[in-house]
Amino acid sequence: MPTGSDAAGATATTAGGGDGLFDRVLAFVGALRNGGITATQSEAIDAVRALGEVELLRRSQVREALAACTVSSASDRRTFDDLFDLYFPARRVPRDGDEVDPDLLGGDGEVDDDAFTQALLDALLGGDESAIRRMARQAVDAFGRVEGRDGQPSFFSYKVRRALDPHTLLDTLLEARGATDGDPAVQRLLRDEYEQRLDEFRKEVDAEIRRRAADRSDDLDDVATRVVRPSVDEVDFFRMTATESRELRAQIAPLARKLASRTQVKRRHGRDGRLDVRRTIRRSLATGGVPMDPAFKPRKPHKPELFVITDVSGSVASFARFTLMLVHSLQEQFAKVRSFAFIDTLDEVTALFEGREFDEAIRRMTAEADLVWLDGHSDYGHAFEVFHNTFIDDLTPRATVLILGDARNNYRASSSWVIEEMASRARRVLWLNPEAATYWGTGDSITGDYTRHVEEMVEVRNLRQLTDFVQELT
Amino acid sequence: MSSFASYDDVHDRLGGVGYLTDEPIDTVVWLAQQLGKPILVEGPAGVGKTELAKAVAAARDADLVRLQCYEGLDEAKALYEWNYKKQLLRIQAGSADEGFDDVHDDIFGDDYLLERPLLRALRAERDTVLLIDEVDKVDFEFEALLLEILSDFQVTIPELGTVTGTRRPFVVLTSNNTRELSEALKRRALYLHLDYPSADREAAIVRSRVPEAADALVEQLVRVVRSLRALELRKAPSLSETLDWARTLVELGFEQVDDAALSRTLNVALKYHQDMATATKHLQVSPRPELN
Numbered sequence: 001m002p003t004g005s006d007a008a009g010a011t012a013t014t015a016g017g018g019d020g021l022f023d024r025v026l027a028f029v030g031a032l033r034n035g036g037i038t039a040t041q042s043e044a045i046d047a048v049r050a051l052g053e054v055e056l057l058r059r060s061q062v063r064e065a066l067a068a069c070t071v072s073s074a075s076d077r078r079t080f081d082d083l084f085d086l087y088f089p090a091r092r093v094p095r096d097g098d099e100v101d102p103d104l105l106g107g108d109g110e111v112d113d114d115a116f117t118q119a120l121l122d123a124l125l126g127g128d129e130s131a132i133r134r135m136a137r138q139a140v141d142a143f144g145r146v147e148g149r150d151g152q153p154s155f156f157s158y159k160v161r162r163a164l165d166p167h168t169l170l171d172t173l174l175e176a177r178g179a180t181d182g183d184p185a186v187q188r189l190l191r192d193e194y195e196q197r198l199d200e201f202r203k204e205v206d207a208e209i210r211r212r213a214a215d216r217s218d219d220l221d222d223v224a225t226r227v228v229r230p231s232v233d234e235v236d237f238f239r240m241t242a243t244e245s246r247e248l249r250a251q252i253a254p255l256a257r258k259l260a261s262r263t264q265v266k267r268r269h270g271r272d273g274r275l276d277v278r279r280t281i282r283r284s285l286a287t288g289g290v291p292m293d294p295a296f297k298p299r300k301p302h303k304p305e306l307f308v309i310t311d312v313s314g315s316v317a318s319f320a321r322f323t324l325m326l327v328h329s330l331q332e333q334f335a336k337v338r339s340f341a342f343i344d345t346l347d348e349v350t351a352l353f354e355g356r357e358f359d360e361a362i363r364r365m366t367a368e369a370d371l372v373w374l375d376g377h378s379d380y381g382h383a384f385e386v387f388h389n390t391f392i393d394d395l396t397p398r399a400t401v402l403i404l405g406d407a408r409n410n411y412r413a414s415s416s417w418v419i420e421e422m423a424s425r426a427r428r429v430l431w432l433n434p435e436a437a438t439y440w441g442t443g444d445s446i447t448g449d450y451t452r453h454v455e456e457m458v459e460v461r462n463l464r465q466l467t468d469f470v471q472e473l474t
Numbered sequence: 475m476s477s478f479a480s481y482d483d484v485h486d487r488l489g490g491v492g493y494l495t496d497e498p499i500d501t502v503v504w505l506a507q508q509l510g511k512p513i514l515v516e517g518p519a520g521v522g523k524t525e526l527a528k529a530v531a532a533a534r535d536a537d538l539v540r541l542q543c544y545e546g547l548d549e550a551k552a553l554y555e556w557n558y559k560k561q562l563l564r565i566q567a568g569s570a571d572e573g574f575d576d577v578h579d580d581i582f583g584d585d586y587l588l589e590r591p592l593l594r595a596l597r598a599e600r601d602t603v604l605l606i607d608e609v610d611k612v613d614f615e616f617e618a619l620l621l622e623i624l625s626d627f628q629v630t631i632p633e634l635g636t637v638t639g640t641r642r643p644f645v646v647l648t649s650n651n652t653r654e655l656s657e658a659l660k661r662r663a664l665y666l667h668l669d670y671p672s673a674d675r676e677a678a679i680v681r682s683r684v685p686e687a688a689d690a691l692v693e694q695l696v697r698v699v700r701s702l703r704a705l706e707l708r709k710a711p712s713l714s715e716t717l718d719w720a721r722t723l724v725e726l727g728f729e730q731v732d733d734a735a736l737s738r739t740l741n742v743a744l745k746y747h748q749d750m751a752t753a754t755k756h757l758q759v760s761p762r763p764e765l766n
Contacts, residue, residue, distance in 0.1 A: 038657070040661055042661060043661060046509065046511070049509060050505050050508075050509060053504065053505055053508040053509065054481065054501065054504070054505070055481065060497045061481065061497065061501050064497055064498045064500075064501035064502065065501050065505055067498070067665070068498075068501060068502045068505055068664040068665055068666060069505075069664065069665075071665055071667075072514075072657075072660040072661070072665045073516075073654075073660075073665075074516065074517075074667045074669075077667065184757075184758035185732070185733055185736060185757045185758055185759055187758075188701065188756060188757050188758060189694075189697050189698060189701050189757070192697075192700070192701035192704060193697060193700075193701070196700070196704075249706060250706065253708065254651065257652060258651070258652055258653055258654070261652050261653055262653055358706075359706070
């Protein structure tokens with residue numbers, strides 16, 4: 001329902017200081033572009049036209065209208081929503097303290113922790129989304145505040161999390177619903193459902209914190225650049241939150257499918273191979289023996305044999321995980337995929353990935369494979385020597401070797417002669433490094449020793465770079 | 475009944491033909507009509523992308539023209555083709571004193587033109603919804619042809635001249651996102667990402683499509699399906715699977731989704747053995763002996 005507090009049109013003028021809706025939309029489109037969404041000029045025009053067709057007092061309509069015109073892939077939507085909240089805030093952020101319900105305040109005017117927790121639990125149990133959101137906003141006000149030096153308060157989600165621990169909340173919720181006994185399936189479902197509600201709560205806390213940050217600053221465009229989170233496929237493998245990691249894993253399968261179909265198209269559209277005499281003669285019968293329409297044999301696609309040698313020590317584990325996952329989902333695009341993992345010694349792990357669920361494979365890899373020799377710190381030199389002793393004869397000119405790791409060798413010997421040997425036997429040797437290229441060769445990183453022998457050392461820090469690389473490989 | 479009168483009209487009339495919408499869908503459908511732009515719908519399989527076009531057609535009482543895309547689809551299959559056989563017959567049946575020009579004018583006339591879906595939608599007299607299904611399957615060349623048609627709603631047939639649509643069809647393109655569509659195509663269309671519906675909406679959809687199912691059953695079922703979607707499965711159960719599952723449970727006479735119901739009917743929602751194993755473990759259902 002159109003209410004005053006929900007009016008996007010009205011707030012457009014309040015938050016930015018006097019500019020009209022039109023200017024606000026243009027500024028918003030500009031922010032989208034800065035955020036990495038390619039909103040073209042014609043899309044901006046459409047967006048303005050679209051606003052003429054919807055009720056400006058209904059914020060969600062305005063949001064969906066702008067999204068339909070400017071966003072053109074699902075992964076951009078997150079950035080869009082963040083920025084929309086900034087440029088078209090749902091309501092004015094209240095000034096100090098008046099956010100929290102008076103019922104939840106103790107006698108001294110401070111927030112009563114127990115009462116607040118109880119109210120939050122009630123909201124979560126009820127499952128009404130708007131109630132959960134309202135509690136989230138209040139929680140930010142009540143617990144998230146940190147007084148800055150200049151007297152301006154800032155808000156942080158970790159403060160909220162500390163005051164209202166999600167795990168404790170979940171346990172309390174489950175207990176309240178009596179889910180600790182009874183049917184295990186029912187328990188599981190309840191747990192899933194409450195986890196989703198808690199997730200909703202957490203998201204709204206984050207959103208509220210962004211809104212407050214926006215409200216404090218006068219320069220919206222400046223806030224926009226700070227607020228925009230990189231899209232999931234640009235998040236650094238090293239700095240990934242658990243949620244982002246989950247989102248990313250969900251993207252791997254569709255991505256592999258997409259890569260595979262692209263490769264097939266590429267292969268089909270490649271030039272034809274040698275003349276197919278048999279089919280040409282056959283066809284020529286239709287034209288009285290004159291071969292007017294020669295037939296060619298399709299070229300045999302080159303399918304590389306892939307040897308993936310990956311460092312799975314703590315520092316690069318998440319990167320190794322994603323690469324292994326992607327490579328194994330693309331198995332059909334390669335003649336053969338063999339995987340080797342190492343920490344300070346190396347073992348083949350190919351069999352673990354065959355027809356098994358990926359998490360399981362990773363778990364068994366750490367449990368069963370023989371990866372630690374001495375102290376469990378990365379030792380590239382020793383791992384490569386082991387590879388040389390056991391597997392070097394398997395490398396043929398059809399093989400492509402992928403080495404994954406940051407080449408941080410804890411000041412041990414590099415044994416780069418093994419790489420040289422690999423390069424002479426295999427078709428290509430490529431190195432994927434999850435570290436930013438500017439840090440290569442600093443500290444205990446010995447990239448220099450290896451780059452001399454590999455065809456290329458590629459910086460692969462996020463899913464997008466990984467995708468580009470794999471696409472080039474197939 | 476023809477065009478939608480207002481934003482709320484979209485919601486009510488789509489709901490009236492059994493397609494329950496949410497705000498993004500209403501907005502995009504309304505804008506598509508008002509701005510005369512195609513809709514590009516993306517999303518996982520089985521969330522009602524194709525169904526949306528059918529619902530719009532039903533709600534507007536319009537004809538639905540469907541072009542199913544596949545690799546290798548070309549102009550002759552999608553746009554128009556000359557009826558060679560008929561032309562040949564006409565030439566053979568022609569009298570000797572007929573001049574070349576007469577024959578030429580005759581055999582390249584409307585009678586010898588085979589209309590394919592795109593041309594049919596362009597020349598339709600009645601209100602038409604054009605559904606271009608799985609547009610991500612077509613080749614790049616064909617995408618370029620689509621661009622021309624979707625931006626100007628006209629095509630040029632060398633022998634006949636330019637055919638301009640009598641009225642703009644309402645165009646819905648669907649994509650399963652197996653490849654990235656060209657920027658140009660995306661720019662010309664309103665983008666709609668259809669995702670799995672929210673719990674309330676999914677329950678409402680199940681109730682409207684499977685009215686025999688008891689409320690408690692629907693609620694439990696939706697909860698189970700949502701929990702399955704959070705798992706890492708090869709093929710997560712979609713809205714259409716939820717509906718199938720609901721029908722199955724009703725058919726088998728289950729009053730609630732308990733251990734027995736799950737272990738007997740989980741295979742309706744999940745298509746891979748691997749997924750079954752994951753789900754069985756997650757929900758701690760007793761496994762079916764015959765499936766092992």
